[in-house]
Amino acid sequence: MEEDIRRIGIMGGTFDPIHHGHLVAASEVADRFGLDEVIFVPTGQPWQKADVPVSSAEDRYLMTVIATASNPRFQVSRVDIDRGGPTYTVDTLRDLRSQYGTKAQLFFITGADALERILSWKNLDEIFELAHFIGVTRPGFQLTAAHLPADTVSLVQVPAMAISSTDCRARVARGEPVWYLVPDGVVQYIAKRRLYR
Ligand code: ATP
Ligand code: MG
Known part of the structure; x- marks a missing residue:
């Protein structure tokens, strides 16, 4: 029966905007862990993040879709946006678990x-019961396995991409290019909606 179980990656984020660091991480993990699909889940609307206002949920959702x-293996879910309020990962996992049932491994x-x-x-125990966690390297952030429960968390090296949404927003605000840091359609969406000015 093992072959009936779908292996589903979940990538939560503010995605303000989504960039190639997110996409490379998802692609790399999908390959390493033989995932059938990766679901990108934009967060519900936080008031702000680190003192800066966050773009509307619909803008972040549409950029993620674009x-x-x-990629036929990449999907986008609205669960966190439609639930509203700040996003807690345990809620995301509960919702996706009930949506996909026991035939999925998250x-x-x-x-x-x-x-x-x-x-x-x-709620760490419940969170770890709902999904296996995969930590990916990110330039500037140390990831040490020492304190991690090995059976529930795996660490994966992804090709270093020193891209952050914060930097992308700052570039747009300064009138600098974000071509090739984010997908072309996202560059155009940012311009069309005049985001981050
Ligand atoms: P911000 O600068 O606004 O915090 P961000 O670039 O960190 O944005 P998020 O939407 O906060 O993007 O990140 C969503 C997820 O993607 C998080 O788990 C984050 O650690 C991961 N992530 C973001 N950028 C990278 C990257 N360049 N390489 C690997 N993982 C990344
Ligand atoms: Mg971040």
Whole structure:
């Protein structure tokens, strides 16, 4: 029956905007772990993130759709956006678990910085029961296995891409290019909607 189980990656993020660091991480993990699909899940609307306003959920959702449209294994879910309020990973995992049922094995893909934060949460036991966690390297963030429960968290090296959404927004604000840091369609969407000015 093992072959009936779908292996599903979940990549949560603010995606303001989605960039090639996100896409390379998802692609690399999908390859290494033999995932059938990766679902990108833009977060619900936070008030702000590190003191800067966050673009609307619809803009972030559409950029995520544009960026992933050409890859048949990449999907986008609205669960966190439609639930509303700040996103807690345990809610994301519960919702996707009930959507996909027991025929799916969930792999939560997260960068080194985000993994550090997740490991400090409560509900950790439930979270680890819902999904296997995959921490990916991210330039500037140390990822050490020392304190990680090996049976629930795997670490993966992805090709270093020193791209962050914060830097992309700052570039747009300064009138500098983001070509090749984000997918072409996202460059055009940012210009069309005049985001980050
Ligand atoms: P911001 O600068 O606004 O925080 P971000 O670039 O960190 O944006 P997020 O939407 O916060 O992007 O990240 C979503 C997930 O992708 C997180 O788990 C984060 O660690 C991971 N991630 C982001 N950028 C990279 C990258 N360049 N390489 C690997 N993982 C990344
Ligand atoms: Mg971030």
